[in-house]
Amino acid sequence: MSSDARPIGVFDSGMGGLTVLSAMEARLPAERFFYLGDTARLPYGTKSAATVEAYALAATRLLIAEGVKMVVVACNTASAVALERLTRELAPVPVIGVIEPGARAGVAATRNNHIAVIATEGTVKGGAYVRAIHALSGDIDVVQQPCQVFVALAEEGWTDSEVTRTAAKRYLGPLFRGASAPDTLVLGCTHFPVLAAAIRGVIGTGVAMVDSAATTAAAVADALAAQGMGVAESGAHGAPTRGAPTSGARTRFLATDSPERFARVGEIFLGRPIAASDVELVDLRSLP
Amino acid sequence: MSSDARPIGVFDSGMGGLTVLSAMEARLPAERFFYLGDTARLPYGTKSAATVEAYALAATRLLIAEGVKMVVVACNTASAVALERLTRELAPVPVIGVIEPGARAGVAATRNNHIAVIATEGTVKGGAYVRAIHALSGDIDVVQQPCQVFVALAEEGWTDSEVTRTAAKRYLGPLFRGASAPDTLVLGCTHFPVLAAAIRGVIGTGVAMVDSAATTAAAVADALAAQGMGVAESGAHGAPTRGAPTSGARTRFLATDSPERFARVGEIFLGRPIAASDVELVDLRSLP
Incomplete structure (x- = not known):
């Protein structure tokens, strides 16, 4: 049985996608997650398709660079306008949207x-x-x-x-x-x-x-199973794994602005506390 | 009597600053205005000081490049966190905030x-x-x-x-x-x-x-008078002027995203209709 220990990348314009993360954490207890909120440029919902596409592409490339095995676009606006382009540009990493x-x-x-x-x-x-x-x-x-x-x-x-x-x-x-x-x-x-x-x-x-949120978590579970990319529950005990196991938290949080606000507002959507010190700040302007 | 026909630059994260523009249009009937809304990155109000400062600097530099004689930061958040830096970096063009x-x-x-x-x-x-x-x-x-x-x-x-x-x-x-x-x-x-x-x-x-809005319009009027930078009401009839007079509209609108939304939402704040075709789209990512 294959076991792919690489994390699942989750991308949103901000904190709303944490409702999707929460549903995935519950549904996929053996998986690790890498959540990126593009809080420096939120909200996407009032912006043009071209702008959202450019933002989403820059942000998801960061997840790819971090070695995720799949990208979940946990943002309806980005899923609505950018999914096709993300799927093409991030291949062979599979991309799943919420729409x-x-x-x-x-x-x-x-x-x-x-x-x-x-x-x-x-x-x-x-x-x-x-x-x-x-x-x-x-x-x-x-x-x-x-x-x-x-x-x-x-x-x-x-x-x-x-x-x-x-x-x-x-x-x-x-x-x-x-x-x-x-x-x-x-x-x-x-x-x-x-x-x-x-x-x-x-x-x-x-x-x-x-x-x-719930429907996307189910779709991700199906996709992992279909592509043999899930973490075997017994993976840690001997099955071959890909990707480096992390110590510590099962979910890593990144934000492009203000970890403090991400943690404070994010708690509303995740349903459990987030410590600001657990949120890494990244500057998307530094990316190619 | 001096007469400086160059437009006054007005900068905001989006459309809210149009309340300030409206007050200035009423208070300064001989002046022309160049309004820039950074709608691709709004709102500023939930973002960190460092991010707002970087955004505001890029946006106001565009106004300087367009030859404005003064920059009005018609955004409380940008005025609150970036006014000092803008004043320093945009000198000798005077910068006025709303705070x-x-x-x-x-x-x-x-x-x-x-x-x-x-x-x-x-x-x-x-x-x-x-x-x-x-x-x-x-x-x-x-x-x-x-x-x-x-x-x-x-x-x-x-x-x-x-x-x-x-x-x-x-x-x-x-x-x-x-x-x-x-x-x-x-x-x-x-x-x-x-x-x-x-x-x-x-x-x-x-x-x-x-x-x-009203108090900032009064402050701008005072600053123009103090620095001899106002348009003389009779300027068009012979007094020396600086800057090229424009034909057409007295106020130019620029937005970094979706002219359609700028026009539709902007009307709420300006108090008069804006045609989407009168709003120019600029890509701040193309700026240095």
Whole structure:
């Protein structure tokens, strides 16, 4: 049995992708992770496709240089606009985005063939979820709603405050009114899972909520198994391994700006404390 | 009488500085302006001082290359952390920030020597308003409150919505309770003037609200007069002028990303429409 001990690279514009990391840590207990948040240039969600592509490429190249075996683009905006180019340029290292797993889970969940997708402005504008859903099933109605303020509310830690409930009502109330309303809501931004309770309060219990963190973790597990790249649980006890085992923490954190803020805000999304001293600062401007 | 027809450079991380531009356009009807929004890297308010300083320096150098006679840093975060370095590196072109004018107006307004400053995380952390106020009057109590969500609310155009009123209550309610509460509120972020109605609803009519857009416009007018750098109203009719007069619009807009979003969101802050075709896209990565 093969055992590939190299870490899995996880890339996001900032801290939202930590919801995806958290789901992967739970799902893949034998794997190590190398998380890079491009906090010097966040958010990606309000920026143009060309800019996001350039940023994502520079950032993921750093992960490749660190010897990761796979790159998970834990950012909906970057997945939406840059996945094709990243896949091409980072080959042969496999690249997995969050859009396709989320679209697949949404299609599996809907009964009335009506799906709502909430995301950043950039993801909505790019239309990647609409394309991904229609590639799986052409007769599904997809309605998109940009929810840019949700990003700030999540980063402020106002995960279930009156402010967030009021914003959720404003964004989602009109969408989920009437008999022909969507029966499925795809959270198309990695920030949004932490606002799930406030969102649930508006859409009610009858709507399926698809969280791309959990669906992406499942897709990564499948890809590792299919390509024989997983860590065998017994790998440390004799099976051949690739990559140097690390001592210490199972997950390394890198940020392109302010480790202190990464640690403070990141805790909201990761669901466990991060010490600022465990976050390494990298300067992407120093890269080629 | 001298008449310097060169434009005034105005720099911000994005669109918030358009509140300052608007105040300057009203106050200085004979001047031309060259506004640069570093939208590819916004927001500055959540980033480290070193990163903001590097970004601001690259961006303002572009304004210098375009031949502006003065640089107005219409961004509180950049003014808070980078003004000293910009002043040094851009000399002999004078540089004016928004902090000192806002602090001066706050000190002039307070009667009970208690001022509240609301701003981005970066501005609060840097403490520049506290230092600027204490440099003017050492016995004033200054309380700071970061209001990061206000930035997203302003950019969403939710200027007086229930969401914004609820957020204002959460941020400001506790600050303005009790007999010893501040009697003056400095809006220490150029986004915040568009939220003035919602903020006023929480703090009540007895508190003076200082808007750094208006105070900075006054400071620029003073500096132009003091240095003999203003455009004489009669300049076009024979007085000696420096700089090439332009045909067409009085204000040029440059953005480092997405002219479409700059125009759409910018309208909220400028208070008049901007055509996306009037916004030039520049790539700061191409600069030295």
